[in-house]
Amino acid sequence: MSKKVLIIGLDCAAPELVFEKFLDELPNIKKMTNHGVFGKLKSCIPPITIPAWMVMMTSRDPGTLGLYGFRHKKSYSYDVWIASSRNIKHKTIWDIISEKGLKSCVVGVPPSYPPKPVNGCLVSCFITPDATKDYTYPPELKKELEEQFGEYIFDVEFRTEKRDEVLEKTYEMTKQHFEVIKYLIKEKDWNFFTFVEIGLDRIHHSFWKFFDKKHPKHVPNNKYENVVKEYYKYLDQRIGEILNIIDDNTIVLLVSDHGAKGMKGAFCINQWLMREGYLKLKTEPERGARIEESQIDWSKTRAWGWGGYYARIFINVEGREPQGTVIPEDYEKVLDELIEKIKNIKGENGEKFDNKVYNPEDIYEELNGDYPDLIVYLDDLYWRSAGTVGYDTLYLPENDTGPDDAVHSEYGVFILYDPTKKSGSELQNLNILDVAPTVLSIMEVPIPKEMLGKAITW
Ligand SMILES: [Zn+2]
Incomplete structure (x- = not known):
């Protein structure tokens, strides 16, 4: 009989x-590391909840999935669309194993609202608007859960100074989820069970600076x-x-989609583009x-x-954007000039920033959907990007969209717990793309050749 796999997904769990820091006080997680393999798990570019969980569940990169964050630019217009389960066109672990007749239980994996049919059951994730909506597959599972556990809690509001409330509500949510x-x-x-608990991400963002x-x-x-x-x-x-x-x-896997670290501040990317002469407003903003x-x-x-957490840069190209100004022949020149300038952005007192600038064309296997022209990490993600304007500085000590003390870091966690194994060892070079092939190989299901990762052996 082939093995079963259970994935415990802790959004934002940090390897450090x-x-x-905490391992000796986490006896169960410590036990998991002592019976199997573990290590830092390199996330995707960008290391953001959406797309990272689906990168993990499909072993496809964000470019192939056409998913670069929560929000996207609607084609080359100036409008915005928000990611949902409808945007996932590639096969997940549960889609692949269902073809072999194997059953799955999927809870809270972003983005899984609206719920799509699975061979088994599904509860949608934190992007679900509220519990009045249909959020399960099969639909009647909603009533079955509500009768026993009350109204389902999808998320907590966390960018607020009401921290006691964040704490109380996060515990209430997490308790219910478990x-x-x-x-x-x-x-x-x-045969396959996977869930994602979002509470840890909310706790990090609200309470990181305190410890x-x-x-x-x-x-x-x-x-x-x-x-x-x-x-x-x-x-x-x-x-x-x-x-x-x-x-x-x-076999139990404990994984996260990315890690976390202390936020140093927010860099006003549009304010900077205005100073550099790339962006012009008609009126003085508030x-x-x-x-x-x-x-x-x-x-x-x-x-x-x-x-x-990262900045997306869009070029206003003639014939592409509705009111484009950069002629297509100048696109590469403008892009190269911007890359050079962004790499040289420094801190408020001239301190060096470890900026990373990615051209989506260079980093993904395929390029689908509405990708930005550039993906920018400011000071290795220690500085958030503030899209808001109207400042007389480029450097904000606070996040511009509400109190937040943490940013995302590139590495999450990976633990593979095999109860029959008598020892544990640390692995290097683990990648988020390797999770799905690993699960399939444990379940003895052939790994589709389109998957970008490889099965981890232990
Ligand atoms: Zn996340």
């Missing part, structure tokens, strides 16, 4: 915390100092309960105005950007 997961593990028929002594805004002996560690310990206990109810024929709501003078604009 899981494998080093109850639902244990119920589904026990009651449903599955990280190197964070620019850390205050010693504050009341939230142990929040992050306590939450990891809570997750560890819940993971222990899961390990107790699975059999020895099940402080913190969103670029989408500002009066952009497209006839004098050559490039503009979006904020987020």
Whole structure:
């Protein structure tokens, strides 16, 4: 009988915390590392929740999936669309194994709203608008879960100063999610079970500065100092309960889509583009105005950007954008000039930034969907990109879209727990693309040749 696989997905789990700082206080996770293999898991470019989880579940890169974040530019217009499950056109692990008649249980894997049919059951993810919507497959599963666990909680509002509330609601959500997961593990028929808990990402973003002594805004002996560690310990206990109810024929993976680190500040990318003469507004914006709501003078604009953990830069190309100004013959020249200038962006006091600038054409296997012209990491992601305008500085100490203390880092975690194995060892060079082929090889299902990763052996 082929083995079963269970994936415990902890959004944003950081290897420095899981494998080093907190490991001795996480007995169940420590046990997992002692029976199998583990290591840092290199995320995709960009290391963002959407697309990273689907990169993991399909072993295709963001370019192939045509997914570069939550928001995308609608073709080459100036409008925006938001990612949903409808944008996933490539086969996930659960699609592939269903062709062999194998069953799956999928809970909270972004983006999985609206719910699509699976051979098994599915509960959609944190992008679900609210619990009045249909969020399960089969549809009647919603009632079955609500009767026992109450109204399903998809997410918590976390970019707020009401931190006690964030904490209380995150615990409430996580507790419910683990109850639902244990119920589904026990009651449903599955060969592959995968879930993603978003609570850890919310806790990192809300509470990172309170424990990280190197964070620019850390205050010693504050009341939230142990929040992050306590939450990891809570997750560890819940993971222990899961390990107790699975059999020895099940391989358990614990993974994250990216890591986290302290945010140093937000760099005003559009403000910078204005200073450099690429972007022109018709009217003086108010402080913190969103670029989408500002009066952009497209006839004098050559490039503009979006904020987020990374910056997306768009060139305003004649014949491509509705009011393009850069003639196609000059596109490469403008791009190269921008790349050079962005690489040289420095800190407020002239300190060196480790900026990374990617041209999507160079980094992906295929290039689908609405990709930006450039993908930019400011100071290796330590600085967020602020898309808002109206500042007299390029450097904001705070995030421009609400309180946030953490940014994403390129490496997440990977643990493969084989209950029958007597020892654990650390692996190097693990990649998020390797997860799906690894799962398929454990389940003895052929790995489609289009998958970009390779099965991990242990
Ligand atoms: Zn994430």
